[in-house]
Structures are given as C-alpha cells and as structure tokens.
Amino acid sequence: MTEQALIQGLLAQDRAAQRTLYERYNKAMYSSAYRITGDFELAAEVLQDAFLQVFRNIGSFEGRSTIGAWIKAIVVRTALRAVERRKPAFAELQPVHMSDQVDWGAHPIDAEYLEKAILSLPDGYRTVFLLAEVEGYTHREIAEMLGVTEGTSKSQLFAAKKRLRELLYVEA
Template sequence: MKLSVNRGPTFSAPTPARMTEKELVAACRRQDRRAQKELYDRYSRAMYTACYRICGDFDSANDALQEGFLKVFQKLDTFRGDSTVGAWMKVVIVRTALNKLRSRKIMEDLPLNHADEELDWGTSALDTEYLEKAIAKLPDGYRAVFVLIEVEGYKHKEVAEMLNITTGTSKSQLFYAKKKLREYLRHYV
C-alpha cells in the first residue's frame, strides 16, 4: 500500500487562454509558442479586417496579416506598454498592409482641388456588406486613406506619415474616395 503525502496546494502558471495581457506578452517574449498562438487567436480576426479593408483582396490581406504577425513577434521586445498590446499590434499590422499595398505601386498622387470640402457622409441606411464591397472596389490609394481615416480613426497627418505622402494628398484622396463611393452607392441609397 502506497501512502500519498500532502505537500500543500500546487500552483501552476495560467494557461495562455487565461493569461492577462501583460502575462501573455511576457510569455510571448519568452518564445512560448502556446502564448504566441493565443495572442494570434485573440487578435487575428480584427487585424485581418483592417488588412482586408486596406488591401482590398483576400490574398493580399492574408499575406499582410501573416507578415504583420511575424513582425509583431519579432518586435515584441520593443513594446513598452504605453498602450494596449492590441493597439500597438494594430499599428504594426496596418503598416505592414500599407507596405504590401505600396509594393504593388498603385498609390495615386491626386490634385488637391476640393480636398478641404466637408462632405456629409451618412452610412446608417446602407447595408454593411454592400458598403464593404464598395470600399473594396476603390483604387488602392483611395481605399487606404479612406480606411485609415474613416474606419481606423487616424488623422490626416498620421496617414500622410504612414503612406509617405503630403497631408494635402491624404485629404485629396479621402475626398475622391468619398466621391467614388457615392458613385458606387448612388443607386443603392
């Protein structure tokens, strides 16, 4: 007969699914593959959506997502914790998607006329899926600026820096993106 000895409660590290953001980041920095998978699982859907909206097609969005997450894991030591890890990752992944778009060399530099006009942009009556399709039809430069400003909430100055264009060009491309979307959606509204 074997006697068991009670040595008190045992404490184990939480599984990645139960880790706080801080614990998860620390585990990823230690190259814990389960933690890296958990970080990917927690954020990949939202990050893919941003990539798709910028790139406009599934293959490019998937490529940008994968490249972006590789960069996230490579650069995680530079994350200082000034924001959430999700916000930090979004910047890395959005920049990766923009670089993918830029590599296709389709960014357009448009004239600045009408760039500062305010447009009444109401989308409440639109079906979301139809709007997403219309956004995907935009030329790459228009789509990138539109998504970054109208969807992701960046300012023109930030977008100009990310895309290596002038603030005026950012405003112009947003103006023309909205104009093009109105054309696409005119029969729908």
Template structure:
C-alpha cells in the first residue's frame, strides 16, 4: 500500500500521510465494507483514491485532447534495440515524471486500471487518459535515456 501511495504521490512524506489517512478512513468506515470484494481490494481502493485526491489538490494539470482524436492503445516502439533497466532506475524515472503523467502511468501499468476507470477516478475523458499515458511513456523513455547516457 505504501508503494502504491509513493508511486502516485511521488513523495515519501505525502505517501506516509496518505497511507495513515487511508487506514484511519478504512477503520472509521469499516461498517460500510460489504464483503463484495476482498478486504485488501477495498482498502487499496481507499488508498488509491486518497493518493489521487492529494495529487488533485496539488493542482493536477491534465491537458484535454478531446479535439485531437482517439489514440491507439497499442504500444509504439521507437527503438528496436533491447535495453534493460534496473528497477531502481525505472522507479526513479517514474518519480521524475510530472504529476499527471505519473498518476496515469501508475494507475494503468502498475495498478491495472483501464482508461475508462482512470477517466472516472480523475474526472477526465478516456482520450485524455490515453494521451497522458502515451506522453508519460515517451517522457519516461527520455528520462531513462538521459540516465543511461550519464551512467555510460
């Protein structure tokens, strides 16, 4: 749960605050747990929502692309060579992404949300979610290439 908070908020201090608030919220609302999903799933949903709400409070700027058109869900690879990255380097790269990019990338790739769910949770359109995801992948590749250049 802490790692989920950290990936979404991008800050250790914020992640700790969100996690603590989420557990308090879950405890206060335990009577509302209906058992239709596992307790862990219910708690994780609270954690994710609280983390997203914190990021929104920091003025999450998601660019609307409704008039640009639909994006293809397929991953477009711009490089053919296979580069392997250390998990630590990738996590650091994700943490360097702008809030909007980091949140959408985290929810889609790491938390398993689809673009429709992301749109509902963040109050954006599906096309905006897809756009942010595609842009976040591109930006992450740039960050990782920079890291690779500095390391090499």
C-alpha cells in the first residue's frame, strides 16, 4: 500500500489502514520510546498513547514530512512527557568546558554495551543524546521540544557524550 493510499484510509478511520500503519512503524517507535523512557512498560504505554493520538488527529497531518517522521515526533513528545512526569529533566546539568574533548576511538563499539550505557545516562543527557544522535533532530528542534535554549541542547549533548564515553570505558 502506498503512503498516499494509507493516509486516505487513515483519514476514513479505516481499521485495516490503522493496523497497517501500526504494523509498519510499531517496532521503530517502540524502540525509540524504550530508549527515551528506559522502561519497557512505560514505552508500551507511550506507544499506545502515541498511536491513539496519530489515529485521532490524522486530519492535522499536513504532509510536510513523511508520515513516519510525523509519528516519530508524536512518539518522542509523548515519551518526553512520560519521562517528565516520572522525574524532571535536566536536574543533573553539569558545566561543559570549551577545552573538553570526546574521542570515540577507531575501534568498533559494541552495540549492546552502547545501549546499556545510553540507558544508564541520566534522563536529561539521555534524552538530548537520543534526539540528536539517534533520531536526527536539530538543536533548534530539540530546544523547541524540551523548552530549552539551543545552547543548553548543545552543551547537554556534549556532556552526554562525555559521560557516555566514560561509561563505555567502564563497560569495556
């Protein structure tokens, strides 16, 4: 089914189209929600809530991005709200110095270790890191989503990377 046909079905609240959309995106969205929340149960709640929003508000999808990107934005925002309810973000903001440096090295990083390390990051660091490095949002978009300045987003990202690198050394 083409994306256009899928959207037409969604606009008509067609259950088969809704199911197709869910099947097509549930893994990617669940994985994103899990990494942001760090909790499978909460990620499942986020996914359900986000897809309901998608189905109920499909009329407001303007087609300025792909439907996948639109769903992703909804999932990310829903996950952020869930994390925020659990614990306020950015409680652990640490200063970053201009002279600081992060070197990922030339050797491959084990994805399993990397995921463990990402999940052990404090909420604020993990959120910015995932939004920037995994989801590919710009600092401007991240700042808007999180209600912070672009500068805060950049410094949080760098601090997150520094902490992540330290954690990977420990894991290794």
